[in-house]
Amino acid sequence: MHTSSNLLRRHGRHLWLQAAGLLLAAAAPAFADNAQTIGWTRKTVVVTADTPRGYVEYQNSCSVCHGPMPERPGTRALAAKYQGSLPAMLEDRTDLQPELIRTVVRNGITVMPHFRKTEVTDAELDAIVAYLTRTRR
Amino acid sequence: MRTPPGISSTTFATAIGQFEKVVGSQWVFTEDEDTRLYRDAYSPFLGEPEERWASAAVAPATVEEVQEVVRIANRHRIPIYTISTGRNLGYGGSAPAWSGSVVLDLKRMNRIIEINEENAYALVEPGVSYFDLYRYIQERKLKLWIDCPDPGWGSLIGNALDRGSGYTLPYIRNHFEAHCGMEVVLADGELLRTGMGALPNSKTWQQYKTGFGPWIDGLFSQSNMGVVTKMGFWLMPQPEAYLCGRVLVRRRDDLHELIRLISLLENSNISSGCPDSSSPLLGIGSIGAQARFLAVDEPIPADDPEMAALRDQAEAGDPSGLEAYGRRKNLAYWTFDIKFYGPARVVAAQWESAKEILSAIPDAWFEDQGEYRFPLAEEPKDHARYPEFGIPSLNNFSIGARSSTNPTPSHGHMWLAPIIPRTAEAIFEANKVFGDAARQFGLPQLRFALPAWYWQRSAIFIFGLPVSEDPAENRHHREVFNHLIEVAGKHGWAEYRTGPVFQDAVARQFSFNNHSLMRFHESVKDALDPNGILSPGRYGIWPKHLRKPR
Numbered sequence: 001m002h003t004s005s006n007l008l009r010r011h012g013r014h015l016w017l018q019a020a021g022l023l024l025a026a027a028a029p030a031f032a033d034n035a036q037t038i039g040w041t042r043k044t045v046v047v048t049a050d051t052p053r054g055y056v057e058y059q060n061s062c063s064v065c066h067g068p069m070p071e072r073p074g075t076r077a078l079a080a081k082y083q084g085s086l087p088a089m090l091e092d093r094t095d096l097q098p099e100l101i102r103t104v105v106r107n108g109i110t111v112m113p114h115f116r117k118t119e120v121t122d123a124e125l126d127a128i129v130a131y132l133t134r135t136r137r
Numbered sequence: 138m139r140t141p142p143g144i145s146s147t148t149f150a151t152a153i154g155q156f157e158k159v160v161g162s163q164w165v166f167t168e169d170e171d172t173r174l175y176r177d178a179y180s181p182f183l184g185e186p187e188e189r190w191a192s193a194a195v196a197p198a199t200v201e202e203v204q205e206v207v208r209i210a211n212r213h214r215i216p217i218y219t220i221s222t223g224r225n226l227g228y229g230g231s232a233p234a235w236s237g238s239v240v241l242d243l244k245r246m247n248r249i250i251e252i253n254e255e256n257a258y259a260l261v262e263p264g265v266s267y268f269d270l271y272r273y274i275q276e277r278k279l280k281l282w283i284d285c286p287d288p289g290w291g292s293l294i295g296n297a298l299d300r301g302s303g304y305t306l307p308y309i310r311n312h313f314e315a316h317c318g319m320e321v322v323l324a325d326g327e328l329l330r331t332g333m334g335a336l337p338n339s340k341t342w343q344q345y346k347t348g349f350g351p352w353i354d355g356l357f358s359q360s361n362m363g364v365v366t367k368m369g370f371w372l373m374p375q376p377e378a379y380l381c382g383r384v385l386v387r388r389r390d391d392l393h394e395l396i397r398l399i400s401l402l403e404n405s406n407i408s409s410g411c412p413d414s415s416s417p418l419l420g421i422g423s424i425g426a427q428a429r430f431l432a433v434d435e436p437i438p439a440d441d442p443e444m445a446a447l448r449d450q451a452e453a454g455d456p457s458g459l460e461a462y463g464r465r466k467n468l469a470y471w472t473f474d475i476k477f478y479g480p481a482r483v484v485a486a487q488w489e490s491a492k493e494i495l496s497a498i499p500d501a502w503f504e505d506q507g508e509y510r511f512p513l514a515e516e517p518k519d520h521a522r523y524p525e526f527g528i529p530s531l532n533n534f535s536i537g538a539r540s541s542t543n544p545t546p547s548h549g550h551m552w553l554a555p556i557i558p559r560t561a562e563a564i565f566e567a568n569k570v571f572g573d574a575a576r577q578f579g580l581p582q583l584r585f586a587l588p589a590w591y592w593q594r595s596a597i598f599i600f601g602l603p604v605s606e607d608p609a610e611n612r613h614h615r616e617v618f619n620h621l622i623e624v625a626g627k628h629g630w631a632e633y634r635t636g637p638v639f640q641d642a643v644a645r646q647f648s649f650n651n652h653s654l655m656r657f658h659e660s661v662k663d664a665l666d667p668n669g670i671l672s673p674g675r676y677g678i679w680p681k682h683l684r685k686p687r
Binding site for chain 2: 064065072073076077081106108110112113115116118
């Protein structure tokens with residue numbers, strides 16, 4: 001895919017978002033001899049037997065767009081959608097319904113495409129749902 | 138369960154049962170809730186009857202399983218459409234070109250079979266994404282770079298077979314040219330290795346591309362002649378340094394000499410990265426500026442109304458007012474960013490040499506755009522550098538996404554990407570031609586644009602048209618797209634790549650000598666795949682029984 005000035009013209013010229021809080025949320029990664037790189041990021045994180053599977057799957061399949069960095073398209077889009085009324089980072093949400101997560105992953109929404117079962121299996125999706133609803137109130 | 142056209146439900150059920158025996162029932166998908174996951178998320182026919190659909194999907198994990206699946210399909214004449222990671226969004230995604238085909242989903246074939254640091258190459262399977270290979274290299278701390286397109290979740294093999302591009306060295310950023318050696322399953326299940334791979338116990342499969350005799354690798358790209366199950370890729374040794382310099386010029390007509398000299402620098406290996414152009418006076422951002430814009434760090438300032446008025450004059454043929462404005466405000470008419478990879482002392486000398494050569498343009502001036510040393514101590518702050526450093530991301534999926542200024546996000550996009558000559562004449566002409574054509578269709582956003590410079594020796598325009606949830610708007614955009622394909626063809630330009638919805642239209646443009654090239658493809662297709670089971674319709678190549686009169 002390539003960028004297109006023409007498409008950008010159509011979609012507006014200025015996309016700056018309130019991102020300072022998100023930057024603070026990006027914790028320094030831990031390093032260790034047994035560090036394993038996971039996720040679609042350059043961050044090296046330690047994965048041990050105790051690391052929740054959902055956390056690992058989230059880093060593998062979601063964080064590249066819904067991670068803690070302000071340039072991540074999913075985080076940016078949700079910041080624009082909720083205007084501060086809800087956290088832009090999915091991992092900070094306490095209100096996510098399991099069914100909503102499943103529906104969005106399997107149906108997609110706006111420019112986010114749906115995910116096939118060869119990309120995110122049902123078991124992996126279950127783990128992601130468990131991770132994102134771990135602090136649900 | 139839906140069946141492929143012309144296949145009885147009994148035959149289909151038999152084939153599905155046989156697929157399940159080969160790959161396991163959990164990797165054969167026939168329920169609607171699963172097969173709809175193979176829709177093209179960015180389909181230009183979103184939600185309309187013509188949207189491409191899959192009757193089923195099969196996901197083998199090994200070459201042997203692929204061979205078995207293909208044999209079964211061939212025996213029952215079931216059309217199968219191959220995808221790698223299925224993430225070719227904007228160019229068709231995971232949906233088949235011919236509705237009702239069974240998608241052969243190779244995402245599970247995700248092994249990195251070999252990586253050679255000394256000689257900078259890798260051998261991978263189709264499910265390996267740019268993220269996967271990047272992570273593999275980082276974990277092992279290898280001094281190697283990959284070249285990736287903007288979206289990092291694509292398959293190296295899929296992108297190379299679709300002839301995609303990236304941003305680093307010329308021989309690497311052309312992803313098909315960067316490949317070395319293929320393994321292919323043919324329509325009868327036969328296994329083929331190309332190049333030096335045809336030699337039993339070959340020691341140089343990924344080290345010498347063409348082998349002996351006809352070099353047939355091109356037959357398997359943008360086509361449907363076989364199922365590629367392995368490909369070698371040349372990688373790039375991690376350079377010591379990267380340097381970017383900008384040349385800026387004053388006058389509209391400087392573009393002629395500027396492009397000539399940029400090509401000279403590139404074709405002489407004085408510069409080594411992908412050039413990137415802009416026009417501050419016309420308000421055209423470089424690809425790098427767009428990446429920064431998409432990554433939110435660099436807002437684009439609002440236009441001065443005086444400049445906007447002068448711009449209209451310039452586009453109508455008189456650039457003198459805009460040029461004078463540029464002198465007053467010290468704004469360039471055109472700029473080029475020129476990139477260099479190599480030892481720090483060498484890239485500095487190359488930039489000095491480039492400046493000497495470009496100084497042939499009167500009043501040209503230069504700006505340093507930064508130097509980086511590798512390995513990086515931290516993430517690059519400048520998001521335009523990610524793909525230039527071979528770091529995969531999905532940051533460009535901000536295109537069309539919801540944002541503070543875009544409350545109605547799109548549902549995707551389709552890319553129109555005609556190749557034009559690398560001259561200012563061609564750029565001016567193409568702008569007039571595409572601008573006039575687009576205005577006819579009421580698309581004012583197709584005003585003056587600059588091409589991208591991914592390919593050596595040519596330039597490429599990239600126009601994005603959004604996909605929405607409104608069928609009327611999508612129909613309008615399809616009409617524009619088809620019209621622009623024809624207009625381009627009349628002027629001797631054509632797309633380098635397109636999605637299934639437009640492949641017949643683009644293929645029709647390549648009509649020299651009564652379509653002799655397509656007739657050749659069809660002869661090969663009929664010989665290799667007489668039952669026409671492999672990806673019918675892909676890139677306009679149809680098997681005999683589905684071929685329409687030209």
